[in-house]
Amino acid sequence: MTLSYWEHKTWFKDIDFAIIGSGIVGLSAALALRTRFSQAKITVLERGMLPSGASTKNAGFACFGSVSELLDDLSSHSKQEVLELVKRRVNGLESLKSLLGTTALAFDPCGGYELFTQEDTELYEESLTAISKLNALLDPIFKAPVFSAVANSFGFNQLQPKLIFNQFEGKIDTGAMMQALIRKAQAHNIQIINGAAVTAISDDESGVKLQLNGGTEISVDRCLIATNGLAGGLLQEDLKPARAQVLITEPIPDLHFNGTFHLDRGYYYFRNIDNRILFGGGRNLDVDGETTTVMETTERIQNALDLLLRHTILPGKDVKIEQRWSGIMGVGSKKAPIVKQLSNRVFCGIRLGGMGVAIGADTGQALANLID
Template identity: 45%
Template sequence: MLIDLSYWEKESFLNYDVIIIGSGIVGLNAAIHLKKSVPSLKIMILERGLFPAGASTKNAGFACFGSISELIVQEETCGPEQLASLIERRWKGLLKLRNLLGDKTIDYQCLGGYELFKQEHHFLADTCVSKIEHYNYLINDIIGSNAFSISNNKIKAFGFESIETLIENRYEAQIDSGKMMFALIQYAQQLGISIFNNFTVDCIEEESNGSRLITKNGNFFCKRLIVTTNAFIKDLYPDIDINPGRGQVLITKPIKDLKIAGTFHYDKGYYYFRNIKNRILLGGGRNLNFKAEETTAFGQTEPVQSALEQLLKEVILPTTKYEIDYRWSGIMAFGKTLEPLIEEIKPNIFCATRCNGMGVAIGAQTGEDVANLLLKSL
């Protein structure tokens, strides 16, 4: 506990109606919805990092709801009706985010999304092509007509080599994740929501009238608590049924006359890339060793980085000179079920986690959902 605290500090800085742990997409949207619903609530967000840690500022900025190969796997898990419900949740979540901040603010660009298939993956490609009509019908009333189509005529235009099949999703878009998160933080602060950075919650002590959060920089009390730290929730509640998943990313230096435009998925979505200001941002490779990437430790591994560089050299930029500028990683959370985990895990303690790699799409809706769950308890 901090020493020599004044009366004013104890009264004004340590006690809240609601504390949210985690200032990512979910946590900020939860705080914003709570404050707009009940302006009198005193709300504070505690964030372990200088910037939002996890994946919110480290993702690729895909405004997507799933490539066909991903949807096939998901449908096998949950069935067509539940999959349609999940896609609707993702689409409405994107609309909510866009309506809250504005397309210009987050640099929303609907340039289309593409799934690539090499010749040796012809069986998967044929399976996905055969499912185009099925998924167009499934999402017609949710998103719009004829979302998916074959676009092999664009393979040469993008400069790809060894790619035989290209499936386009004309409703997929991209955003600037940094601009989005900066705008969300500003929005929350303008509403009067406090955000304290570089505060790691070491433990939570449950009391009769609320929760006390123990940190190395001071202890905070709140009547109600929301934990939105995604995979890092296991540091506080180890029994939560989720697994972390690290996503490794690299980015090139600017490339003159870069032909690639849009968002791209490869190998069942385990690899993904896009053009950002004439750079290639490329991430993925978690499927090379799921166990090794099932970690909350940031960093890179040689096998994944080699696979990314090979894909960059042989498929994405086979005839173009480039230099890799730098690399980073983000931490996602996955579970056996595809829906996010939103529930009251203990009296007046709520959680919103397990975005399953779809945080951009479902973060805003997930934050609002956990806020509404808390509002019912007021």
């Protein structure tokens, strides 16, 4: 790409803040900067036609962790760390609702359910036993029991007899959320440039140089990296990409359930949307293969989703798949995001740990707060 004089003068000159990534974190950071720097030129650079990582690819769960996920977290984090993780996710969801409003999000406080397959007897029994312990741990946040055991009233097949219900979980419309964020950013005079892939960053005392699309160079005053799992090519941190694969069915007459549903420590998840089932997960079947930034689907994981859909979720029904896709999350050795200053003029807010809906808005705010 070669910029004309007009393009450079109009879009790329005198940029005070360049934000790489137009997902939840990037746009939330831009809006937070606008409240403090009313006259600044704020430009968001997005490599895709739409936000490219996970913000427009996720399942739209307003969640903070199922019982088995939290037990898994407790195996590698202290109780206080897990409590802080949940508090951050809950507060982050409230921040997102405050930023955009529940109507714009199509927020539905439907509650969430954890399912256990017949083969998962040990995990099932461990999770049922842990309900009271986790409710006690989370009581300072919710002031009420979070989890309870309920009967399988949905007709799901090949499962343990009880499900675990989370009364505080909900769901949103991912597309509506991102469209509302984009519109709000544009209304606050924040410039979003799509098709602008940043391939290299360098900075000195005079400013930051960004290489766009492998060739064009622009100069900005300060740069914020908000590309989550896609940030590995721009910095060296405790971060790995984690691909998540998803499918969605055609409309299903008389779809008989409403809610968010988790299986196998959160590695599988499904929900209803527009009389369809959106079903994702299976990364644990091929962790090495799914540690990638390539946005493709694989036969192995899609077949596993198909089997669970047809034999467990909707047994005996003729279900047709309409779309399949993937998105890229950012994970690491810890669940907390990385929000830090990398140099005098470069900052990052990355590694959302698969909880971007819950903590993306607060991570963007925290990233903007690094600017003095």
